[in-house]
Amino acid sequence: MPKVSVVMAACNGASHIAGQLESIRRQTLKPYDLWVSDDGSSDETLRIVSAFAETAPFPVRIWVNTESGGLCESILSLALLCEGQFIALCSQDGEWHPEKLEQCVAMLQDQDALLCTHTTTLLDSRSRYAGYLPQGIAARQSFAPLSLSPWGEFVGPSLVFRREMLSWLDFRDRGPDPFVAGARLRHDRWIYFLAHGLGHVVTLPRPLMGHRQSMATPRGLLARMTMARSIPTHSGVIAGLELRQEAAKHRADLMASLGRQGRRGPLAHRARAAADYWQRLQDVCALRMSLYLAPSFAERRAAFNRLLALGVYTKATGQGLRGGTLALDALLGLMKVSDAAAAGTPKPGSTIAMHRDRAGRRLRDHA
Known part of the structure; x- marks a missing residue:
């Protein structure tokens, strides 16, 4: 059975994190383990995760991050500690379809691909349907190296990938962001960059998770996709x-x-x-x-x-x-x-x- 490590970065996520954890518990392909990095929560996030760890059917490893490296550093650092053959990124406030891991890993194995992603539904604060995010995915498809857009990206929590590719290049050298002046490359764009150039990327048209993202985070993919484009100058x-x-x-x-x-x-x-x-x-x-x-x-x-x-x-x-x-x-x-x-x-x-x-x-x- 394939081993899948789930990586979650959390910070003050008490409002929705219990629902996300339960959706991981219900996976038809059980995770090998779950790694949670808490970046200084001041609410009940750590207590909720600790309580979940006591009854989860897989190991839950909690890492209290005392450094201020940010979300991207936390996720990539945690991913390198994982022992699974595959890694699935996870938000603190989404909800997974029960077959998400099973379908993504099957696609990765079937196509010998590095990265799998899928469409998602959008959720409001009460977990009600709020829309659909296709991510440019129209079919079950496999893309050869360098055939996708070089500047493309997918929503981070929709990514499931082979852990081995993180060992090929040091993420600390990932360089500048191509869209945000003075910023380092985001973790999801780094993973996309590696898979885009060094292996196949596969897509699934079925929405395998509900995604919740605040418009207060303007660098996020969802925010950029749902905002009107400015007129070029x-x-x-x-x-x-x-x-x-x-x-x-x-x-x-x-x-x-x-x-x-x-x-x-x-x-x-x-x-x-x-x-x-x-x-x-x-x-x-x-x-x-x-x-x-x-x-x-x-x-x-x-x-x-x-x-x-x-x-x-x-x-x-x-x-x-x-x-x-x-x-x-x-x-x-x-x-x-x-x-x-x-x-x-x-x-x-x-x-x-x-x-x-x-x-x-x-x-x-x-x-």
């Missing part, structure tokens, strides 16, 4: 490209280092392929930056034509570009049709051509 696009260029460079370096660690076989091959993939994404970001930063129309047109010639816009998913990016770059980058541009944009001068040509050469080499 010239300066906003540049700021986003800077974040993703930095993240892509860091990821290329991580994968290159993994490929050089004396490993042979499929993992080393996939790591080297992922390093090339992230280097290409870095170059795409650099070339798009030259489009937005160039002071003259002739330089912007040259950068835009090069992006077109290299097929960047025709491979939207692989390049991490959303639909409509071609029109966005044409309007805000090439034509500078934006109020933000009227206020003035940075003019690095001759460095534009250098960045454009260097990125273009590397992109051609990878084509």
Whole structure:
């Protein structure tokens, strides 16, 4: 029987944590163990978890976290302590379908995948149905390495994955977040990054949990998905490209280092392929930056034509570009049709051509 460790980070979760714990107890595939990190609760959370541990049909290991590393550090640190072959992340205020672990682990084993995720229902504070979160999942499906969006993610508590992939790279070196300036990469994005580049990702269209998330946490996936997107601006696009260029460079370096660690076989091959993939994404970001930063129309047109010639816009998913990016770059980058541009944009001068040509050469080499 497969061994599945469940990891939960808790803090002042007394309102709903008992319901989540009971849904874990009712799993048709019983967990090998449950690890709970309490990050300084001042309510009844610890008492509820301790009482559950006395009657649970599996070991419950409680770790009182005295450091202020945050949720992501707690989850990843705890996951490395787990002994199960598989790890399932768990929130303190959700509710699992009884077959969640059984179905996810079966899919992982059947497809020899690294990561499994699924759709979810949304719950209000009284555990009533409040909506549906598809997460872009339309079918039972297996995705080959590097075939999903590079900047994608799934709700953390929907992730079930093979523990072994956490040993391939040190999570303390996970680098910058591609969306939030000055932030480190979140734990769910780190797990997605590893699985996306180094193995198969599988999806299940059945909602296997109820998910509850406060809109007071704006960095959360649910909050971003349910809020209206802001209208892009010239300066906003540049700021986003800077974040993703930095993240892509860091990821290329991580994968290159993994490929050089004396490993042979499929993992080393996939790591080297992922390093090339992230280097290409870095170059795409650099070339798009030259489009937005160039002071003259002739330089912007040259950068835009090069992006077109290299097929960047025709491979939207692989390049991490959303639909409509071609029109966005044409309007805000090439034509500078934006109020933000009227206020003035940075003019690095001759460095534009250098960045454009260097990125273009590397992109051609990878084509």
